[in-house]
Amino acid sequence: xxxDSIDATIAAPARVRALVRASRFLQSSTQAGLAIVIxxxxxxxxxxxxxxxxxxxxxxxxRDVAIDVVIGLSQMVVLAVGRMNLAVGAIGVVVVMxxxxxxQDVHVPALLAVALGLALGALAxxxxxxxEVKTGVNSFIITLATASIYTGLMLIVTKAGAFRVLPFGFTxxxxxxxxxxxxxxxxxxxxxxxxxxxxxxxxxxxxxxxxAVGANERAARLSGVSVPRMLQLAQALSGLLAGLxxxxxxxxxGSAVPALGxxxxxxxxxxxxxxxxxxxxxxxxxxxxLLGALLVTGTTNGLNIVQISSFWIQVFLGxxxxxxxxxxxxxxxxSERRLVLR
Amino acid sequence: MTVLSGRMPVRATATTLVRAQWSGxxxxxxxxxxxxxxxxxxxxxxxNQYTLLRNLSLTLVIGFGQMITLAVGELNLSLGALGxxxxxxxxxxxxxxxxxLALAIVLGLALGAACxxxxGMLITRTKISGFIITLATGSAFAGIDFGxxxxxxxxxxxxxxxxxxxxxxxxxxxxxxxPILVALLMGLLLNRVRLGRHLLAVGGNRHAAELAGISPxxxxxxxxxxxxxxxxxAAIMTVAQLASAQPTIGDDWLIQSFTVPxxxxxxxxxxxxxxxxxxLAAAVITLIENGLVLENVDPYWVQFLLGMLILGAVGLSxxxxxxxxxx
Numbered sequence: 286x287x288x289d290s291i292d293a294t295i296a297a298p299a300r301v302r303a304l305v306r307a308s309r310f311l312q313s314s315t316q317a318g319l320a321i322v323i324x325x326x327x328x329x330x331x332x333x334x335x336x337x338x339x340x341x342x343x344x345x346x347x348r349d350v351a352i353d354v355v356i357g358l359s360q361m362v363v364l365a366v367g368r369m370n371l372a373v374g375a376i377g378v379v380v381v382m383x384x385x386x387x388x389q390d391v392h393v394p395a396l397l398a399v400a401l402g403l404a405l406g407a408l409a410x411x412x413x414x415x416x417e418v419k420t421g422v423n424s425f426i427i428t429l430a431t432a433s434i435y436t437g438l439m440l441i442v443t444k445a446g447a448f449r450v451l452p453f454g455f456t457x458x459x460x461x462x463x464x465x466x467x468x469x470x471x472x473x474x475x476x477x478x479x480x481x482x483x484x485x486x487x488x489x490x491x492x493x494x495x496x497a498v499g500a501n502e503r504a505a506r507l508s509g510v511s512v513p514r515m516l517q518l519a520q521a522l523s524g525l526l527a528g529l530x531x532x533x534x535x536x537x538x539g540s541a542v543p544a545l546g547x548x549x550x551x552x553x554x555x556x557x558x559x560x561x562x563x564x565x566x567x568x569x570x571x572x573x574x575l576l577g578a579l580l581v582t583g584t585t586n587g588l589n590i591v592q593i594s595s596f597w598i599q600v601f602l603g604x605x606x607x608x609x610x611x612x613x614x615x616x617x618x619x620s621e622r623r624l625v626l627r
Numbered sequence: 628m629t630v631l632s633g634r635m636p637v638r639a640t641a642t643t644l645v646r647a648q649w650s651g652x653x654x655x656x657x658x659x660x661x662x663x664x665x666x667x668x669x670x671x672x673x674x675n676q677y678t679l680l681r682n683l684s685l686t687l688v689i690g691f692g693q694m695i696t697l698a699v700g701e702l703n704l705s706l707g708a709l710g711x712x713x714x715x716x717x718x719x720x721x722x723x724x725x726x727x728l729a730l731a732i733v734l735g736l737a738l739g740a741a742c743x744x745x746x747g748m749l750i751t752r753t754k755i756s757g758f759i760i761t762l763a764t765g766s767a768f769a770g771i772d773f774g775x776x777x778x779x780x781x782x783x784x785x786x787x788x789x790x791x792x793x794x795x796x797x798x799x800x801x802x803x804x805x806p807i808l809v810a811l812l813m814g815l816l817l818n819r820v821r822l823g824r825h826l827l828a829v830g831g832n833r834h835a836a837e838l839a840g841i842s843p844x845x846x847x848x849x850x851x852x853x854x855x856x857x858x859x860x861a862a863i864m865t866v867a868q869l870a871s872a873q874p875t876i877g878d879d880w881l882i883q884s885f886t887v888p889x890x891x892x893x894x895x896x897x898x899x900x901x902x903x904x905x906x907l908a909a910a911v912i913t914l915i916e917n918g919l920v921l922e923n924v925d926p927y928w929v930q931f932l933l934g935m936l937i938l939g940a941v942g943l944s945x946x947x948x949x950x951x952x953x954x
Binding site: 369421422425427429432433435436437438440441445550558564596597598600601602604607610611614 | 758765767778885929933942
């Protein structure tokens with residue numbers, strides 16, 4: 286089949302264009318499907334429960350979605366290079382505690398504290414990538430170990446204490462609304478990051494290089510892409526985004542608590558995979574990740590409104606991930622069939 | 628290299644001992660015990676031995692639960708959640724339903740094996756990576772666990788089970804019988820039983836194993852069934868130790884379950900695990916935890932050290948395999 290399609294590539298460029306268009310269509314149809322599911326579920330929640338579409342609930346939902354999107358993107362960027370990051374939650378909480386400490390005890394201005402926090406997140410992520418490149422051990426074990434190390438260090442240093450005295454401007458950003466009573470400023474951050482990543486993977490050379498590493502490492506190396514550099518870059522980016530998610534959460538909660546981040550792992554995979562990001566690398570769905578987070582967070586919120594216990598919602602999250610990967614699998618099978626049929 | 632003299636086998640045994648991957652671990656266990664016995668007053672007391680061996684019992688069974696999936700080149704992220712589910716279900720059967728102890732235990736173990744079977748079937752039928760499947764089922768198990776208990780523990784546990792979990796004879800906890808049995812059976816399974824050899828063959832080279840007539844799907848399902856069963860055993864041991872079936876049981880098993888077999892010398896690519904190494908690794912980890920408690924060190928160091936141990940162990944095995952290749 287592979288040789289077949291290569292022959293076809295040489296013989297008929299028009300066909301290749303058709304193939305590319307078909308695969309784009311498949312991806313956009315995934316996203317259209319997601320959008321429809323989101324719309325239907327929201328209507329159902331509004332009809333069954335009360336107040337799902339009230340401006341207060343939409344505001345709360347928007348704040349949660351903003352954070353979940355960034356968590357999902359922080360996993361997506363490592364999935365793009367065919368790796369994973371089990372330390373997203375650990376990096377997130379380390380950045381939360383560090384930024385909280387800078388603002389409360391060192392009295393660093395909020396913007397500078399945020400910048401330093403993001404830098405620490407990127408550094409922690411880069412270290413994961415560096416370890417993988419230097420030792421050749423797979424990212425699962427590396428990030429499993431560093432997640433434990435980062436969390437342990439954070440607990441040792443903070444003695445599991447919290448930072449609760451944060452500047453008003455910083456916490457106001459995460460609690461107020463802008464333009465109308467339903468829109469949180471956090472949403473602008475999430476949408477901005479999504480747009481930036483969309484641009485990186487669609488138009489920037491760097492994005493293409495990272496996808497090339499994820500799709501076929503050998504081929505990428507042979508065509509002059511530095512695989513180690515791309516791996517470290519992707520992990521650093523993942524750390525940066527995990528840190529950003531932490532800072533958004535900190536701004537919303539108004540206090541830095543060491544227990545944050547412990548439940549990020551599952552949602553970090555659910556959003557990108559639901560959105561159509563391939564687990565084996567080489568394919569990302571940036572807008573899909575946004576929609577995936579919107580679906581999962583919306584459903585969690587809706588189940589809460591129809592008074593289903595949060596424990597059963599965890600079951601739902603697990604099932605959502607299973608359904609998402611099965612759809613992904615189905616997509617791969619059908620698109621293979623299409624290739625064969627051509 | 629013909630063996631002529633009668634002394635050769637002895638020397639050969641000594642060489643094997645030194646060359647074995649776990650020789651360093653054995654040294655660490657001995658040196659660590661001596662150091663702790665000298666530097667602290669409480670290490671050598673019967674009560675501390677009891678505490679140490681009780682923790683070791685649990686750590687070991689949890690480690691074996693992950694080792695068996697690593698053997699076949701898989702992993703089980705749902706181990707802890709599965710354990711929690713078994714703990715509350717069997718606890719519930721004893722407390723709320725008043726089932727006989729033996730029946731509740733058997734049903735609990737069966738539930739663990741069934742959950743493992745579900746993991747294995749989902750992985751082999753859908754061909755989705757075991758990482759994602761067990762991440763998802765882990766969330767589902769934990770959700771069901773908390774959903775049926777509403778986060779409340781079952782505390783009316785039969786006294787026979789509690790005696791077994793908390794009783795001791797001198798410095799030896801009764802519970803130690805379980806990990807000894809498990810370790811023997813696992814050693815036997817991996818070295819002497821056809822199924823165990825098949826698991827390792829599939830873990831070592833799935834394609835070659837398939838060509839040799841071994842079904843990889845069957846091996847993967849079996850590994851997950853055994854993993855689920857071991858998680859269930861660990862869960863019931865914890866219920867016995869705590870005298871209560873708490874829904875939070877298993878929450879902190881994940882990192883431990885990987886640390887034990889990885890330090891014990893299991894290759895993550897599969898096909899290479901050592902039951903002896905796993906036992907010694909569990910002993911090292913338990914000693915470290917015990918030492919930190921005895922020296923009054925912040926308990927948060929445990930988490931940090933577990934991570935460092937994993938990195939150190941993988942780094943060391945890389946170094947060793949690089950030397951073997953260049954030799």
